[in-house]
Amino acid sequence: MAATAQQPDVIILGAGAAGLMCAITAGRRGKRVLVLDHANKIGKKILMSGGGRCNFTNLNSTPANFLSANPHFCKSALARYTPWDFTGMVLEHEIAYHEKAAGQLFCDESSKDILAMLVAECEKVGVTIRSHCNIRSLEHSGEFVLHTSDGVHRAEAVVVATGGLSIPKMGATGFGYQLARQFGLNVLPTRAGLVPFTLPEKDLVEWSPLSGIAVDVTASVPGATFAEPMLFTHRGLSGPSMLQISSFWQLGESVSVELIANAGEWLQDQQRQHPKRSLQNTLATVLPKRVAETLARVALPEGISGEQAINTLNTAQCSALAERLQQMEWQPHGTEGYRTAEVTLGGVDTDELSSKTMQANKQPGLFFVGEVMDVTGHLGGHNFQWAWASGYAAGQAV
Numbered sequence: 001m002a003a004t005a006q007q008p009d010v011i012i013l014g015a016g017a018a019g020l021m022c023a024i025t026a027g028r029r030g031k032r033v034l035v036l037d038h039a040n041k042i043g044k045k046i047l048m049s050g051g052g053r054c055n056f057t058n059l060n061s062t063p064a065n066f067l068s069a070n071p072h073f074c075k076s077a078l079a080r081y082t083p084w085d086f087t088g089m090v091l092e093h094e095i096a097y098h099e100k101a102a103g104q105l106f107c108d109e110s111s112k113d114i115l116a117m118l119v120a121e122c123e124k125v126g127v128t129i130r131s132h133c134n135i136r137s138l139e140h141s142g143e144f145v146l147h148t149s150d151g152v153h154r155a156e157a158v159v160v161a162t163g164g165l166s167i168p169k170m171g172a173t174g175f176g177y178q179l180a181r182q183f184g185l186n187v188l189p190t191r192a193g194l195v196p197f198t199l200p201e202k203d204l205v206e207w208s209p210l211s212g213i214a215v216d217v218t219a220s221v222p223g224a225t226f227a228e229p230m231l232f233t234h235r236g237l238s239g240p241s242m243l244q245i246s247s248f249w250q251l252g253e254s255v256s257v258e259l260i261a262n263a264g265e266w267l268q269d270q271q272r273q274h275p276k277r278s279l280q281n282t283l284a285t286v287l288p289k290r291v292a293e294t295l296a297r298v299a300l301p302e303g304i305s306g307e308q309a310i311n312t313l314n315t316a317q318c319s320a321l322a323e324r325l326q327q328m329e330w331q332p333h334g335t336e337g338y339r340t341a342e343v344t345l346g347g348v349d350t351d352e353l354s355s356k357t358m359q360a361n362k363q364p365g366l367f368f369v370g371e372v373m374d375v376t377g378h379l380g381g382h383n384f385q386w387a388w389a390s391g392y393a394a395g396q397a398v
């Protein structure tokens, strides 16, 4: 798109989900909007999201689905731009979608449809978008002055929508944090969230051969429990339940996994119904066969063998086994980090921003939207919902 000759009213740094939504909203209000992005292509994370089908929102999104030092901060923006508002735009553009797990909306075809919709909405209201633009510096003296690889731009308002640190290969940078600090705003420590766990070598020897196998589990770390599938990988543990708890996990903590719910009752039932069946074969009736084999080989309580008939388990052994099946513990030695993380926890301290407008309290005209700030959603479309809602809130105010 060609640049407008006139000075823009607002410059948005970052043409991702939050930046584009902010541009559309401000453009609809008649603002002249310029969006700058350093990447060769805009909206890369939208394109790669949801396995290429973009889980663009979650109909059940509430403030309880977000982590933030101030859990109240996200409430106002989420209430003013709901999952139904975004879904309305998707319907208008006749993009086919489906609900996968409860509330999670995915495109039937491709994430490209969502990006194309956002670009079309930008075009409708005359937003100028430039990729390949390196931002060298931002200063404020009466107005904002931005030095970039394609010249100097000036505007009354600047929106920082440069996202978090996850997937540097896709253009992620810490530039938003740098700008926040430059203008005197506090930035909370960041770390990778919604990210697979890595296991120590001694565990990998046993469990990594199961790489690619998924099991329905309930996984917990202190402060969080999620009932979703877990996936064994060649580096450790992944799948929705592990990604979810990774955002709450602290180094040194174990993750606890319930492989079989109400395992005590289940064992008693099995003893009554199939007393002669071996423990390993019994486990294989509710777990993938190879998981049952590994469990029987390396993780049974002392004195119990996978080969023994289940009617030979005494009461004490039954309760030890039930406890193990309800609380398998792994102690990750880390996570895969920003290389594969879906999000970045922490970021620009929300105490520095207005929850109504996303404007910095210390620097009128400077706004932060999306993942760059300390608001991080659970897995399942909540992160995009925050990008849309915060982008909309700032777009109404610039």
Ligand SMILES: Cc1cc2nc3c(=O)[nH]c(=O)nc-3n(C[C@H](O)[C@H](O)[C@H](O)COP(=O)(O)OP(=O)(O)OC[C@H]3O[C@@H](n4cnc5c(N)ncnc54)[C@H](O)[C@@H]3O)c2cc1C
Binding pocket: 013, 014, 015, 016, 017, 018, 019, 036, 037, 038, 039, 042, 043, 044, 045, 046, 048, 049, 050, 051, 054, 055, 056, 057, 133, 134, 135, 161, 162, 163, 164, 166, 167, 170, 171, 172, 173, 174, 175, 340, 341, 342, 343, 369, 370, 371, 372, 380, 381, 382, 383, 384, 385, 387
């Ligand atoms: C693999 C993967 C899958 C995901 N799937 C989903 C999903 O299905 N549903 C969901 O809700 N969330 C998903 N997420 C999370 C979601 O993509 C992000 O939370 C969301 O994109 C954040 O939007 P944003 O606009 O704040 O940042 P981003 O989308 O990251 O956009 C930031 C933009 O700023 C640009 N930028 C960065 N630094 C600079 C700089 N220095 N100068 C200029 N431009 C810069 C980047 O190039 C980028 O275009 C996924 C994330 C990943 C990594």
